Amino acid sequence: MSEKFFSPCPRGLETLLASELDSLGAENVRAIDGGVHFTGSFLLSYRINLHSRIASRVLWQVAMANYRNEQNIFDLVYSLPWNDWFDVSCTIRVKTTAIKSPLKSLDFVTLRIKDAVCDKFRALVGKRPSVDTRSPDIRIHAFLESGCITLYIDTSGEALFKRGVRQYTNVAPLRENLAAGILLLAGWRPGIPLLDPMCGSGTFLIEAVLMSLNIAPGMNRSFAFEKLRGFDGEAWGDLRSSAHMEQKPVGPLPIFGSDLYGDELKTAQHNLENLGLLTAVSLKQANVLEISAPASNGVLIANLPYGERMGDLTELQEFYPKLGDVLKKKFGGWTAYLFTSDLRMPKFIRLSVTRRIVLFNGAIECRLFEYKLVTGSNRS
Structure with missing residues (x-):
């Protein structure tokens, strides 16, 4: 029916x-x-x-x-x-x-x-x-x-972006299904090097690992349909068993995360550790303005600091052009996807935007800006 x-x-x-x-x-x-x-x-x-x-x-x-x-x-x-x-x-x-x-x-x-x-x-x-x-x-x-x-x-119960996988969050968490969508919009696929240089609690990293290892996002939680009359427990068990058999073994992946703050990095580490996925990701504490590309090409994705995640407007205006300089000088051959609700960001970062995508983080209107990075590509 x-x-x-x-x-x-x-x-x-x-x-x-x-x-x-x-x-x-x-x-x-x-x-x-x-x-x-x-x-x-x-x-x-x-x-x-x-x-x-x-x-x-x-x-x-x-x-x-x-x-x-x-x-x-x-x-x-x-x-x-x-x-x-x-x-x-x-x-x-x-x-x-x-x-x-x-x-x-x-x-x-x-x-x-x-x-x-x-x-x-x-x-x-x-x-x-x-x-x-x-x-x-x-x-x-x-x-x-x-x-x-x-x-x-x-039929879901708790919202599906609550995967049951992220035990710890930072002050401005990104919803898991939005992070997964951003990865797909960026054209990232398993096997392509991925870097989140401002990883916070590790949402992008976790979603990328789940995709890479073919782990169903609902494997670690329950659902409201299990409480409805007519619930087919046998069919549900078969679905879960099939999903489990299709998972790939955990091993090192070309997925990299860093953050300026040690506490944030520990949050990402704890979340990955709780899932048994810590060995899949390379984590290190680093300032985004001092990092280098971990591969000759790949995808860089960042949920840029705004609102409570960073200080006043003057501080952001000083940060954006420095970030642009780093991307230009050290990430030639990469494509960067910068997610933010601060629509002034492209003006200050001084890079040529190749695509703009309107997205919403809850009720907050945001943009995903794409930058195809070529050494020396800054606008004057």
Whole structure:
């Protein structure tokens, strides 16, 4: 039986996600701003939760209908067979988002949806599920448009960028699925030398190692679909076993990370160590303004410091041209991808931008700037 799904993702990665979902067996794949619609069997949701590097969630569509007011929404939700989908012992959370909805209060809509679910359970089994806003068993998502509501059950649980692999973070962590998307946008592939000279907690490094060793990003975590009625434990076990058999053995890779601060480097080291992947990456403490290329060519990726990660604007304006000088003098033959929300950066770094990609880190609008580095390529 074919089901309808929607997978949100970081804005700017929709095309990448659509391609990934197609490769995983999704049908009727359709990208929109903020995510991708698709269809497939319910087992497909298991596979995507396990293997997707780009998706933020896999949402299972359970209803779509027109509405005029909150009572219409209550009636729709109450009519649905919630007890067929999960047990009353499961805790729930309802999240409502909207675009151009005429209703005045999303909080009130959320309350009415929660009441309808609980009232339906009480009518059927004499009990109601408890609400847990922090770590619920089942997340229910409602999306309101001007006259239409779509209801989803979240098959993922915790967001998919929470791989269960990064135990320690720095003050400005990059979401894992955004880091994976940036690697793919950069054209990096396993075997190509990769350097993150400002690696922080090691997000780019970890995602690159997972790709290189063909480790499914969901191997180290659980999912909400395991708590739904009809969960096929045997099929899920087979999927995990197949993914495990396809992993490559851990060994040294041409993946390099450095950071100015020892504490940051220890964070990356601990995260890699916890995964048993420390031997795959070369780490060292170094100032990005003093490093040299670890190979004759490759890809350099950096999440540039901004906001709380570095000081005032004057300090950044002094840093950018120095970084440009290092890239020009020591990284000829490389391609650099610099990710930042500071749109003034290209003006000060004095390198010729060859590509600009709009991306969002959460709600923050950012750019991924590409620089094909040739010795002496600085602009005057």
